Amino acid sequence: MNRMQAPLFEALVRHYETDPVGFHVPGHGYGHIYEQEQFHAVNWLSGIMKLDVTELSSTDDLHHPEAFIAEAQKLAAQCFGADETFFLIGGSTSGNLAMILGVCEPGDLLIVQRNVHKSVINGLKLTGARTVFVTPRMDEETGLSTTPSLEVIEEALKLYPEAKGVMLTNPNYYGMTTNLTSYAELVHRYNSLLLVDEAHGAHYGLHPLFPETAIQAGADAVVQSTHKTLSALTMGAMLHLKGDRIPRDPIKEALAAIQSSSPSFPIMASLDVARVMVDRYEAAWFEPGVASVQAFRAWIAQENGALKVLPADQGSAAYDSLDPLRVVLWDRTGTVTGFELQKLLEEQGCWAEMADMKHVVLVWGSRTGEASRLELQAACKQIEQIIDASPCKDGKVSTGYYPVIGSPNQLQPIEWSRKKRKHQRLPLVESEGYEVAEMVIPYPPGIPILYPGEVLTNEMIGYISSLAETGAKFQGAVDSRMLTIAVYSR
Secondary structure: OOOOOOHHHHHHHHHHHOOOOOOOOOOOOOOHHHOOOOOOHHHHHHHHHOOOOOOOOOOOOOOOOOOHHHHHHHHHHHHHOOOEEEEEOOHHHHHHHHHHHHHOOOOOEEEEEOOOOHHHHHHHHHHOOEEEEEOOOEOOOOOOEOOOOHHHHHHHHHHOOOOOEEEEEOOOOOOEEOOOHHHHHHHHHOOOEEEEEOHHHOOOOOOOOOOOOHHHHOOOEEEEOHHHHOOOOOOOEEEEEOOOOOOHHHHHHHHHHHOOOOOOHHHHHHHHHHHHHHHHHHHHHHHHHHHHHHHHHHHHHHHOOOEEEOOOOOOEOOEOEEOOOEEEEEEOOOOOOHHHHHHHHHHOOOOOOEEOOOEEEEEOOOOOOHHHHHHHHHHHHHHHHHHHOOOOOOOOOOOOOOOOOOOOOOOOOEOOOOOOOOEEEEEHHHOOOOEEOOOEEEOOOOOOOEOOOOEOOHHHHHHHHHHHHOOOOEEOOOOOOOOEEEEEOO
């Protein structure tokens, strides 16, 4: 196998160049269906449609790869340090579901970090596995949740030695990263599996400044969103397996069950190309982005204005390092919220990854260069002038942003029942003491702050109200303004 080539992408190009006469899906027929159209959308779509084919003898089958997809996945495994890698066309969501479905049977127990993505909860529901949630640590400066401590994980393992695995999220949405080597050693001592949602760390381990990957730390199964920080198309992700502990066949069966039987070849080809860029250029592929983000951090420090970033070299009891390609930006005067700061950036033409009540998260791509950095700095200059001129300067934004998510470490198993309990909708302000009957999920980042069955406290009601008032979006909520909430009848 040649690591400098993208075998799947090149196979698709060769197939198209034979000028095939197709009597198969998809119905656009390599884009020829639009040849006589003048509609402007055609120009945008026609290029990618040339690679949008189905399972043919010249293209291979994702669910039973024997040719170019198999080769591309083996090259990806070599590149990212896994024993076996699977291409995902449903994002890290599909990888999280597959890990849980492949490891757990109904009634099995899984120890899970409390602040996980909603896809993990959906996987637990589908599996019927019992869950013991462990409370994450909290960074004192920002109030943001990270991974649970090693001591808390060990306490859970001692109480539940039958646990099939421990599932962690690392890094978090803000780039806060924990070295997982000691976690892997601990979990394996209890004959359990370490499963990691590393969606935001696909670039880890590929540059001297980047943290090591969960696979390098000894995890058994790791999901990465290749589309987030590498160069794949959206929904392109990878599931990496390492070692003999992880059950391979059940995970393959789960992937076949939850992923489309008509997978997107453009997404798979983009995964192949994203990998080959890393193999070709190695650390140099990331140098433009690294240099740009370092220059921006230095500029912010030199300006010493209202806007502040979380220092890349600052330690914390809640995490070991920060993702060098991710910047957490906020107004240190407390004049504007994170949501307002995000809107101000958008008005200046700069679009951030996400915001919360205090912070904005900016993600640098591997090739984000000087031109983009200078535009961002100009936008920040304009925003600082707005903040300086604001009559609300100093103290508009409260510092009490993030309540503790969930109950402190009670370490009691949760049963994910599919039986429908009677529920009703109440005004949010009148719901204290009730069990919530719907997941409350600010998006992004898509991490539920309440699960069905958890009791609504006055603190949590205030937090949800504050999020809604300051512009947060809630996924899956019937009342997107969160004036009402579903609760179980008493």
